Amino acid sequence: MKLPLTLLILCLASMTFGQSVVHEVGIAQSNDDVEQEGDFVSLNDLELDLGWNQGEESKIGLIFRNANIDPGASIDSAYLRLMLQSALSDSLTVSIHLESEPFPLKYADTIGIDEGRSYVSTIVEWTLAPATAGTVVKSPDLSTLIQEGIALQNWGPSSGLNFLLTPNTIDDSVYLEAEFFSFDQNDPTRRPRLFIELDGSFINGIAASAPSSANVVVFPNPSAGLVTINASSAIKSLTLRDTQGRVVYFRQGLHSVQENLTVEAPGIYFLEAVSENGREVKRLIVR
Numbered sequence: 001m002k003l004p005l006t007l008l009i010l011c012l013a014s015m016t017f018g019q020s021v022v023h024e025v026g027i028a029q030s031n032d033d034v035e036q037e038g039d040f041v042s043l044n045d046l047e048l049d050l051g052w053n054q055g056e057e058s059k060i061g062l063i064f065r066n067a068n069i070d071p072g073a074s075i076d077s078a079y080l081r082l083m084l085q086s087a088l089s090d091s092l093t094v095s096i097h098l099e100s101e102p103f104p105l106k107y108a109d110t111i112g113i114d115e116g117r118s119y120v121s122t123i124v125e126w127t128l129a130p131a132t133a134g135t136v137v138k139s140p141d142l143s144t145l146i147q148e149g150i151a152l153q154n155w156g157p158s159s160g161l162n163f164l165l166t167p168n169t170i171d172d173s174v175y176l177e178a179e180f181f182s183f184d185q186n187d188p189t190r191r192p193r194l195f196i197e198l199d200g201s202f203i204n205g206i207a208a209s210a211p212s213s214a215n216v217v218v219f220p221n222p223s224a225g226l227v228t229i230n231a232s233s234a235i236k237s238l239t240l241r242d243t244q245g246r247v248v249y250f251r252q253g254l255h256s257v258q259e260n261l262t263v264e265a266p267g268i269y270f271l272e273a274v275s276e277n278g279r280e281v282k283r284l285i286v287r
Contacts, residue, residue: 021200051177073202102159201270222285
């Protein structure tokens with residue numbers, strides 16, 4: 001049977017049907033987490049120094065490539081996770097910036113890590129408390145910062161997020177640096193990580209990466225508007241969202257392993273099918 005979008009009941013608009021997931025992104029290569037002490041840039045150091053040493057500033061850059069976040073996503077929360085390599089003796093306040101470029105250039109040891117780069121207007125301040133070596137620290141919420149990033153022109157799932165962390169105050173007479181484990185420690189549990197909470201339908205390829213035994217097939221895709229949804233077990237509900245995350249169709253109480261859906265407006269959609277065996281999200285293109 002056909003399920004035209006005009007069957008959408010108004011009261012469904014006030015309900016939330018998305019499933020929030022925590023998306024983890026790591027540093028992909030050695031020279032994507034770097035430190036700069038004074039004028040010296042180190043691409044392959046075992047630690048990342050952030051702070052100051054008798055007036056010499058230490059700052060770090062962190063590029064998370066292929067963020068796999070689709071345009072139009074709404075970020076619920078986000079934070080950086082780093083591990084201290086040595087003890088931090090006193091409180092250290094730093095600023096977190098995000099480069100205003102969806103495909104950040106590689107770092108080089110011949111140029112400053114922020115030279116020739118521009119950053120979005122939002123800045124997040126982070127005060128690190130004194131802590132012992134091996135402590136895992138988490139930044140404040142970065143959702144507003146990342147929301148600006150994915151709103152950049154040409155943003156796509158293969159875009160990256162480049163963070164610059166700088167100390168807020170330089171004291172000429174004091175040494176105070178936070179030393180974090182870097183990518184080159186060769187231990188994934190110690191490397192910098194980025195965690196983003198958002199609706200799972202906006203993570204590119206989530207159907208392939210999320211555990212599911214729903215075995216949902218949507219065809220044809222792309223389509224002219226009429227698609228067939230097949231599953232390995234009875235379909236319980238279907239939810240269709242546009243690229244802004246708005247629910248444009250929802251139906252539950254289904255009992256068949258095959259359903260038809262008519263989509264009237266061309267565009268990119270995300271179809272969530274919940275069956276007796278699991279949940280799966282499919283990207284749907286209507287021409």
